[in-house]
Amino acid sequence: MTTTGPVTLRWRGSSSAPETETFPDLDAALDAVEARWETLQDQAPQILDARKILLISTEQLKAAMVEEDETPDGT
DSSP, rough: OOOOEEEEEEOOOSSSSSSEEEEHHHHHHHHHHHHHHHHHTTTEEEEETTTTOOOEOOHHHHHHHHHSSSSSOOO
């Protein structure tokens, strides 16, 4: 799933304003989410395109991370 970028990862950290990080493409942003999932999962992460239009919602990211955690035998 490659969307040309840049794309922005946005999440709510400890401050009231959202924090953001920009990546060259969607794959890079998804890799960053996966690497930092333990921290980001409770901070409403979202991925937006260059126009700041939502590409992947918090719920979609949570579902994707759950799918990756499941093993082939269903445990």
